[in-house]
Amino acid sequence: MSFLSRIMVLKSQAHFSSGVYNRFGGPSGSLPLEGSRKKKSGQAKSRVGLLILGFTALYGxxxxxxxxYGMKDPEVVSSILPPDRLMASRPDILDRNGEVLATDIRTVSLFAEPNKIVDADEAIEKLATVLPDLDVRGTYKKLSVKSSHFAWLRRQLTPKQQSQILALGIPGIGFRPEKRRFYPGGPTASHILGYVNIDNRGVAGMEKYIDDQGLADLASVGMTSDQPLEPVKLSIDLRVQNIVRDVVINAVTNYEAKGAGAVVLNIHTGEVLGMASAPDFDPNNPEEGAKEGWLNRMSNGTFEMGSTFKTFSTAMALDSGKVSINDSFDASRPIRIGGFTINDFHGQRRWLTVPEIFEYSSNIGTAKMIDIVGMDLQKDYLTRFGLLTKMRTELPEVKMPSQPKVWKKINSITISFGHGVSTTPLQTAVAGAALVNGGKLIEPTFLPRTRDQADETAEVVVKKSTSDEIRYLFKLNGLKGSGRNADVPGFNVGGKTGTADKVVNGRYANDLNFNAFIAAFPIDNPQYVVLTFCDEPHNGEKGQNIAAYTAAPMVKNIIRRAAPILGIEPQFGQDGSALLVSY
Structure with missing residues (x-):
């Protein structure tokens, strides 16, 4: 082998040794390859760890x-209430015979998702074709907030409106099921039933009473249900209620009065069979009656009840034992006290017996009876009759009576004939019932109540003998006195009128009256009390704007139509044995 050849072989061996084997006897390229793999594996693990950490943080x-959000009220975090609360039922309200007075009906409400609205102007233009009273400016403001995901546009649509809006095909517009309160009788029993707000919550009347019994609390914590609830039955007789309201509305129209009202009350149970106040409102659309109609003048309005108060003054005088029904009082001259003169409207200018004082409605005679009774005992009796305290009943709308802060003799005298104390007409009827039912004061109720249940809570306020004497005076006044215009042949109506001058700017106005009549029938064995009032009449019968020609005829019209419905049989003849009568 030549030198050159050996050099080439050695060089080749040296190159192979240095490039293929390391000092540990292995291939020289294995170490960097293994390090690369470990590095890539570590990086992958780090990236997966970062991803897991990121997702954990995000879901956290x-x-x-x-x-x-779960800890907050739904109203805070969403404009849409949960479906179970939107669809929560209210119980039906029925009259004593099972007739429906209030019920729930299914409806829908219109909402928008502004973030999905393509063209707000176009959407509003289309909606206005179905909802012409749509608030264009307010709706545009709602739809223009693109960050918003919800906005109510109209609550409680009719099925026809829903169908028409669906046909428009507007993106971002939807409907949410709800329930709406419906009153089949409209305004017939508005002040008794009350009404609900847009969220089906009771605002007034028995609707509010039902919520106050726990329904509102259940709704507030989401424990309501969309299943029908047990109906609430009232003491109201829808037939009688319709008659009472009809008479009251006609009185406002025919007598050109500011207002009117009436109530029919069972004197043995305290049940209200019918009650109306005018002006009133339609609970299906209560906003229309906001100006005057919302005021329930029967229980939430106080008035000086005029000569109807002579009933209570006479009762306390007789019950105290200080006055006998056979006593007489000098009513020949006016009473002058503290710069005031007390006179009689139907002055007889002579001595009058107690029955004559009642029949002629003598202010002078009544004042002299109360003078014997005394101011302290008078105040005690009026409190006992419930005329100076707030009446207790289911209706939330009950006003506190007003009386002088300090009673003086002049106050005692004027209060005896119905001036100086203002009470509600309903509590006046309740007190009147106590004077003809044997002397028991029974709180009024709008729920069914038996006679035994009423007796458990009744309070004796006068002796039975006093009640018998008041009943006799009622009958006398119905036959010979100012109550004659309330009489209905066969039903023997007795009662007492009251004509009070209205207070205007702190002074009594001679041309403005508040007229009332409290009656009981059949007077020989009373079952019901009827009280009517007419506020500021201007066109009474025969041109007279006093109670005998306004409030008394109202009583007549109510009893004439309602007595047969209430099961009262007419009696004719002296002993009631005659079955037929010729007219």
Missing amino acids: VIGGRLVE
Whole structure:
């Protein structure tokens, strides 16, 4: 082998040795290859760890926000209430015979998702074709907030409106099921039933009473149901209620009065069979009656009841034992006290017996009876009759009576004939019932109540003998006095009128009256009390704007139509044995 050849072989061996084997006897390229693999594996693990950490953090934040939202009221985190609360039922309200007075009907409400609205102007233009009274400016403002995901546009649509809007095909517009309160009788019993707000919550009347019994609390914590609830039955007789309201509405129209009202009350149970106040409102659309109609003048309005108060003054005088029904009092001259003159409207200018004082409605005679009774005992009796304290009943709308802060003799005298104390007409009827039912004061109720249940809570306020004497005076006044215009042949109506001058700017106005009539029938064995009032009449019968020609005819019209419905049989003849009568 030549030198050159050996050099080439040695060089080749040296190159192979240095490039293929390392000092440990292995291939020289294995170490960098293994390091590369370890490096890539470590990087992959780090990236997976970062991803896991990132997702954990993200879902942690989401979970935290969900917990936060879960701890808040739904109204705070969403404009849409949960479906079970939107569809929560209210119980039906029925009259005593099972007739429906209030019920729930299914409806829908219109909402928008502004973030999905393509063209707000076009959407509003289309909606206005179905909803012409749509608030264009307000709606545009709602739809223009692209970050918003919800906005109410109209609550409680009719099925026809829903169908028409669906046909428009507007993106981002939807409907949410709800329930709406419906009153089949409209305004017939508005002040008794009350009404609900847009969220089906009771605002007034028996609707509010039902919520106050726990329904509102259940709704507030989401424990309501869309299943029908047990109906609530009232003491109201829808037939009688319709008659009472009809008479009251006609009185406002025919007598050109500011207002009117009436109630029919069972004197043995305290049940209200019918009650109306005018002006009134339609609970299906209560906003229309906001100006005058919302005021329930029967229980939430106080008035000086005029000469109807002579009933209570006479009762306390007789019950105290200081006055006998056979006593007489000098009514020949006016009473002058403290710069005031007390006179009689139907002055007889002579001595009058107690029945004559009642029949002629003598202010002078009544004042002299009360003078014997005394101011302290008078105040005690009026409190006992419930005329100076707030009446207790289911209706939330009950006003506190007003009386002088300090009673003086002049106050005692004027209060005896119905001036100086203002009470509600309903509590006046309740007190009147106590004077003809044997002397028991029974709180009024709008729920069914038996006679035994009423007796358990009744309070004796006068002796039975006093009640008998008041019943006799009622009958006398119905036959010979100012109550004649309330009489209905066969039903023997007795009662007492009251004509009070209205107070205007702190002074009594001679041309504005508040007229009332309290009656009981059939007077020989009373079952019901009827009280009517007419506020500021201007066109009474025969041109007279006093109670005998306004409030008394109202009583007549109510009893004439309602007595047969209430099961009262007419009696004719002196002993009631005649079955037929010729007209």
